[in-house]
Amino acid sequence: MEFIENLCCPITKNKLEIISKTEFGKYSIPTELDSFGELKHGLIDNSKQFFYPIFKDIIILYEHYAIYIGNEIDNRHSLSFDKKRVLDYYNNVNYQVKDSFKVYADSANWVDYREVSSEYMRKSFTKASRHYPPTGKYLLDIASGPIGFPEYIALSEGYEYRICVDISIKALMEAKANLENVGQKGIYICGDITNIPVNDNVCDVVLCQHTLYHIPRKEQSTAVNEMYRVAKIDSKIVIIYCWFYNSWMMNLTLNFVQIYRVTRHYAGKLYVRIINSKPKLYFFAHTPRWFRTSFPFSKDIEFHCWRSTNKFFMDTYIHKGLGGKWILNKLGEIEDKHSRFMSTFGEYAAIVITKRR
Ligand SMILES: C[S@@+](CC[C@H](N)C(=O)[O-])C[C@H]1O[C@@H](n2cnc3c(N)ncnc32)[C@H](O)[C@@H]1O
Structure with a gap:
């Protein structure tokens, strides 16, 4: 308290x-x-x-x-269409048990659970921690979700408290159970990434994995500014971001699959506005250039590779009998050696911001 x-x-x-x-x-x-x-x-x-x-x-x-509970007029605005559909999506999503932790059931769409890729996938889940100190008081995990993967849980191991903020109350209840399962202390807050209910300069590190691209295009800069505001001076903000149609590596290697995915993506945007079906996730990916030019602190932003490939690449090219493990080992080495290049050429980047005085 x-x-x-x-x-x-x-x-x-x-x-x-x-x-x-x-x-x-x-x-x-x-x-x-x-x-x-x-x-x-x-x-x-x-x-x-x-x-x-x-x-x-x-x-x-x-x-x-x-x-x-006031006596005047309640001036709150209602949620925008795209924000509401993300809220509805995560309020309705199912959970599944994976390695005795609860994860979102839809993670199977993005995470390759096959044995051939498990080492490569696990390594990517640990990568955010390369960019912030191993110990501290408050690690803010903004849009934490249920925190179901052991490697994801371990990101706050050296911190006194993991402050989990998410719009989904159900996800926070699962996060609480998952963290308690491993004896980590958490503070659980239902809140919005574009209006974080935390005072300025409080958090020793701010982590935001796989969420910023689900925030409406025009509000993504507000979310980044909010993360910056709540971080302490000299601390790091680590954002794991997906470039999707901006990833040249995925566009070149997946060509027809990628054309299909991009077409389906834009058709989906139209579809949700015409047909009021079950909630669908919003997605918009800005370019690396947008990050380099949109903020007063843009010069303090670095790009590192989180994982250069996505599930569709793995399904297409990575197979047990066809040297899948070896290919992923080599790819992992390239991602580490040429982290900056692979961060914007590949699918997922770790965008690291240092908050200066
Ligand atoms: C793809 S999940 C990522 C969860 C977790 N960070 C991870 O890497 O596994 C996106 C999460 O963002 C949350 N979310 C979506 N919009 C949000 C918002 N405006 N503010 C806070 N959380 C939000 C969702 O409820 C969901 O838990």
Whole structure:
């Protein structure tokens, strides 16, 4: 609970005060909330306008879930179409057990679980940690998801607390179970990457894996600026980003498969607007140039290779009887030796920002 002083109201930016259930009546907090047995505490902002419940140790600091308790007009805007579809997608996604941890069931679409590629895949999952100190107090995992892979869990091993922020409450509950399973301490916050409810200069490292490209195109810079804001001076922000149609290596090696994927991607964008079917994920990839030119701190951005290939490349070229392991070993060596080149030529980059004074 000591961390609460580092939090702020995502709407008013005011400080927050913790109150217990016995005080709810004083602030006109709706009595319907009493029926949630697990609700024992909540946070109110200093101006006494917004109430944020804390359920099962998950601090709900998402602007759209805040309960208005003020006497004026609630000026909150509704969610944009693309943001809502990502929220709906992750609120409805299924989970599966993998190596005794729960992961998103859709990860099988992006992660190659075959034995032939397991070493190469595992290595990529550990790579973010190359770019920040091995120990510290607060590692902010923004859009953490359920944190199901052992290598992903291990990224915060040397940190006192992993602050998990995500829009999905269900994902945070799974993250809590997964971290507790290995004895790591977490702080769990339901919040938005484009409006992080954490004060400036708090986090020793900020990690954002595989999410920025699911944020609407125009809001991705807001998300990057938010990560920068909450990071401490001299600390690192590590963003794992997918270039998809901007990856020359994938375009050249997968040619017809890639043409099919890109066509399906754009058709999907149209489809979700015309047909109100089950929620589909949003995706937009900026170019490396966009990162190099869009921020006042762009000169402090470095590109490293996270993994140059994707699942479609693996399915096409990597096979057990055809030297698959050897090819991936060699590719891994090339990715390490020519990390900068492979980071923008290949599929996934680790974009590392140093926050300067
Ligand atoms: C592809 S998953 C990545 C999860 C995890 N970082 C990983 O690498 O396995 C994307 C995650 O981003 C979360 N997310 C999507 N939009 C978000 C937003 N605006 N703010 C915070 N989290 C968001 C989703 O709920 C989901 O858990």
